[in-house]
Amino acid sequence: MTKLADIATVRDTLLARLEKLDTKSDILKAPELKQLYGAIRDVEPSQRAAFGQAVNELGNEIREKVASYSEQEVSLAPIDVTAPFDVNSELPGLLPSENGSMHPLRQEIDKLSNIFERIGFRIEESREIDDQEHMFETLNFPKGHPARDDYDTFMTIETDRDGDQFIAPAHTSTMQNRMLKKYRAGLKNDEAIAVVVPDRVFRNEDLDARHEHTFYQFEGIYVSKGVHAGMLVATLQQFLQEYYQKELEVRVNPFYFPFTEPSFEFALSCPFCDKKGCRVCSHEGWIELLGCGMIHPNVLKAAGIDPAVYTGFAWGGGVDRLVMMKYGIEDVRHFHSAKLDFLRQF
Amino acid sequence: MKVSLNTVKQFTKVDLPIDELVAKINGQLGGVEEITNLGERYEGAVIAKVLTCKKHPNADKLSVCEIDAGEAKPVQVVCGAPNVRAGIYVVWLRPGSTVPASFGDAEPFVLGSRELRGVMSNGMLASPKELGLGDSHEGILELDPDEQTQVNSVIKPGAQFATTYYLDDTIITIENKMFTHRPDCFGVLGVAREIAGIQHQAFRSPDWYRNLPSFESGDGLELTVKNEAPKVVPRFMAAVIKDVVVKPSPVWLQAELVRLGGKPINNVVDVTNYVMLLTGQPLHAYDYDQLRGKKLGARIAKEGETVDLLNGKSYTLTTDDIVIVDGDGPVGLGGVMGGAASEVSVLTKNVVLECANFDMYAIRKMSMRHGLFTDAVTRFNKGQSPLQNDYVLALAMQLIGDVAGGELASQVFDAHGAKSIQAPRSVTVNTSFINDRLGLGLSTKEVRTLLENVEFVVDVSKQTNLTVSAPFWRTDIELPEDVVEEIGRLYGYDRLPRELPKRTMSPMSRSARIRLKDKIRRSLSVSGANEVLTYSFVHERVLKGAGQNPADAFRIANALSPDLQYYRLSLLPSLLDKVHANVKNGFDEFALFEIGKGHHKQNMDKYNLPVETELVEMIYSAKRPQPGAAYYKAQRVLQKLLDDLSIDASLVPIEKRFDYAGITPFELSRSAFIKTTDGIVLGVVGELRTSVRKHFKLPDYSAAVTLDIEALETVSATTISSYQPLSRYPSVSQDLSLKVSAAVWFSDLRATLDKALQETSDIKVSYLPLSIYAGDDAHRTFTFRLSATSNTSTLTDAEMSGILESVTRAATKAHGAVKV
Helix, strand or coil: CCCHHHHHHHHHHHHHHHHHCCCHHHHHHCHHHHHHHHHHHHCCHHHHHHHHHHHHHHHHHHHHHHHHHHHHCCCCCCCCCCCCCCCCCCCCCCCCHHHCECCHHHHHHHHHHHHHHHCCCEECCCCCCECHHHHCHHHCCCCCCHHHHHCCCCEEEEECCCCCEEECCCCHHHHHHHHHHHHHHHHHHCCCEEEEEEEEEECCCCCECCECCEEEEEEEEEEECCCCHHHHHHHHHHHHHHHHCCCCCEEEEEEEECCEEEEEEEEEECCCCCCCCCCCCCCCCEEEEEEEEEECHHHHHHCCCCCCCCEEEEEEEEHHHHHHHHHCCCCHHHHHCCCHHHHCCC | CEEEHHHHHHHCCCCCCHHHHHHHHHHHCCCEEEEEECHHHHCCEEEEEEEEEEEECCEEEEEEEEEECCCCCCEEEEECCCCCCCCCEEEEECCCCECHHHCCCCCCCECCEEEECCEEEECEECCCCCCCCCCCCCCCCCECCCCCCCCCCCCCCCCEHHHHCCCCCEEEEECHHHHCCCHHHHCHHHHHHHHHHHCCCCCCCCHHHHCCCCCCCCCCCCCEEEECCCCCCCEEEEEEEECCCCCCCCHHHHHHHHHCCCCCCCHHHHHHHHHHHHHCCCCEEEEHHHCHHHEEEEEECCCCCEEEECCCCEEECCCCCEEEECCCCEEEECCCEEECCCCCCCCCCCEEEEEEECCHHHHHHHHHHHCCCCHHHHHHCCCCCCCCHHHHHHHHHHHHHHHHCCEECCCCEEEECCCCCCCCCEEEEEHHHHHHHHCCCCCHHHHHHHHHHCCCEEEEECCCEEEEECCCCCCCCCCHHHHHHHHHHHHCHHHCCCCCCCCCCCCCCCCHHHHHHHHHHHHHHHCCCEECCCCCEECHHHHHHCCCCHHHCCEECCCCCHHHCEECCCCHHHHHCCHHHHHHCCCCEEEEEEEEEECCCCCECCCCCECCEEEEEEEEEECCCCCCCHHHHHHHHHHHHHHHCCCCEEEEECCCCCCCCCCCCEEEEEEEEEEECCCCEEEEEEEECHHHHHHCCCCCEEEEEEEEHHHHHHHHHHCCCCCCCCCCCCCEEEEEEEEEECCCCHHHHHHHHHHHHHCCCCEEEEEEEEEEECCCCCEEEEEEEEEEEECCCCCCHHHHHHHHHHHHHHHHHHHCCEEC
């Protein structure tokens, strides 16, 4: 006949075994515990309720013990987190300053930003998740437009209020509409809209030494009265000469973007070999650097700017490429690798 | 887009040397990706006549031929082709030449003179495949000496094969991307027109593309044509041609196809491909006798319907697909690919020629959904003009007659879509509008000439107003700005005046947020930490490893790699993921930090866009433990950062679970909130839970910091400098040791000290903790160095003692401190 006393014996056995077990939850499968549960129906009806309750209590106790083991995860001794250093210790030093570094891409963005600020552009930042209205619609890419194929965009499962998937912007132009709206009031006072947006963008591509799905672009926007395509070329030339600290030749080739008309691909004479041909320019003497063009009237209209009165230009260039060319970095994947032997060289 | 220079020259004059022409195309038409000299692969390919052909004495399948290759004496060649015989015209590859199909290979096949089973063979007689003309390798290529070639050269022994068939060509490959809005440039005719335009030459389309054909009706074969998808099929033309003879195309057509990047198949299919490569308009030919019910038409597919295509695969369709159907069901995927059953083969006697127009968006979607990227898709998804179908169909019918015989056996069907087909709208633009946007001073006459060169129709009124009517093949001219582009490009962008914008001046200040981030970056790197950039997307296991819930994160629907499943909630997990590799790589002690953004599904802004939470986070790790807990190492770097940002914040123990984003990886007993006096939580500094350290294989000696940048910005904006004027009197220092119960926090004692020292009026007292001694578990002894300075006099010992006493008194009263 099973008695309440048996329960106490089983409890002692199980708790002792639990201490030694590697996988604490195995104790819940102990045959002794099963036997106790099985024995409930054999107990005399008058004592059955009390017995059953006692067995349940033991079961719960064991389960809680197991749960507390997994929660504890070897808790560390508490410390006085308000103190500046530990007991019987002293104020720790900082890490050696010469080991510290700023990311080369961020350093370059800072450099670009400084140049553009000096020639009168405001620096703004972009988003990492945006809606299709900003990435496509306001940029004159209607739904179903074939040029959307050129951007292998990451999309989320979640959707915006129009039921469209959110996207990881594939270009910093996703900020163009917002920037035009933010600064359009100044146009009436003859203040040009002049903004540069350097930030992170994404393309859903397989990784290799030359392709990254995450990279940095710098977008430029300039709108005022009487702006013509020659000014676009001159402004970018001015920037690049300042950036490379030398006289450079530049050229534009026609291109197609839905958000500019006309559109160009912009190239500069190789600053590393002065057009003689080198590894950086693939012995072409020229480097194709960025896409640009006159802002499409539909893009200006979408931002409430009258394209009959105001015209402007925009460009988008890659920061990673500039940095890779500058230092001769052989693999674009290093940038996001967080490898200290890479980072500490900058 | 492959452009044959010889084909271009059939339509327009090109005077420039090739490098100048390429530079001009680059500058005014589109990026040139590749220039191929086709002619050099045919060097040594000579037309010859077989004079005699005898069985090889030692080999059943070989023949010994004497050929006339235009040389003084006949040449002896051994040939294994079954169709070799005396009297035929062939292509002879002379010794020393390379087999054209192997040209450019890693190991090109170079011919010689050598004995084949005891008989000398000089070079070889070539098959179509060896000449790069299609796949046929059953026999040698036979030339028809009476065939008309485009250059009207005579097919005679000794003539160069390449020159005779125009294969002495240069192929210029132009980036397709440039022509996204130019469907006409997906035909060489269109590119030729542009090449004329950028050379400032007037272009005139060939007659077959200028004069609208009037179709006769034939009879003999019944066909019903129906367009049941008028919304997405603006035009569907078809005609039946009977009694064709399907065979290999004449060599001139094969050569033409090869130069344009096509591949010869048979004469009927070759004509459809050739005409497409010429005009950009895809066509399709069906075997009439394989069409069930003598019907052909276009309709929207039924859900679940299947179609077997030319590539041998079967596709299941949806109601977003356009299908071409006969009387029984689908025979092709409209505008994408033809069907297997109705393919034109050597057995075909009668063909139906289809020349249709499909909605570009519908084609794009179909192509993406089924993963089919054909030449037809490349052209239809740019939006071909439905106005060119008559011209193109007429040309294709004529060419089929020329190369395959046959005659029209039905009417020419023309099933229009829902909308009547409109000629391109004309655009009105003023010369000054164009000049303003290009910075040029062109005259109206110059503008007009540039446009007329590429067959625009221009009407001038009031001297400078131009009404510009685009030709029927142009679908991209809708706005005055489109005319600006046309003028700029044809005139030459390299000739635009380069002048900087003239503008008002105003200072360009950087936003407070960007400046703050710059400061953080500088402070942390000076503290010896390394800035990293890691991906905005993470694998599920990275989230889970840091105790975060993937259900809170935005999920990427189409990532190519599982490492990019979710938008990250915070940066720290990504940083933790980068520690182990660096430790393994020999770095014993380091700190990684990143400035970036986290996104949480429940956190949306007023535009219903995800809120972007900007964070700066840092992980400190050392392979070998150092004196004191790792927590204090991270806290030290944090303290310097807060000082550099002039932020006054204190560290507050985390007594219980607290709902703060980013707290999940932290070990609460060794973590603190970074809190301002106003109670704003800036972030957390602390060590990490054992499970987190285990998951990311972190050294035990690790600690992390997370800070919310927006909160930092709010606080740093209000903090002013804490400069203290220098005193003329020396300061006096003395150490004070206070023993208190271990339950007293350092911060409690400090608060008491601060309060007591505030009461010392004109004497400024600062203090530094020197040591914390724990002799037993119950007590701690804090030693401070107090430095006192007066602005009015040199401090006496008595004054200093008084300060120490009042401090001690306060500490004793508040915490039962004992001076030791």
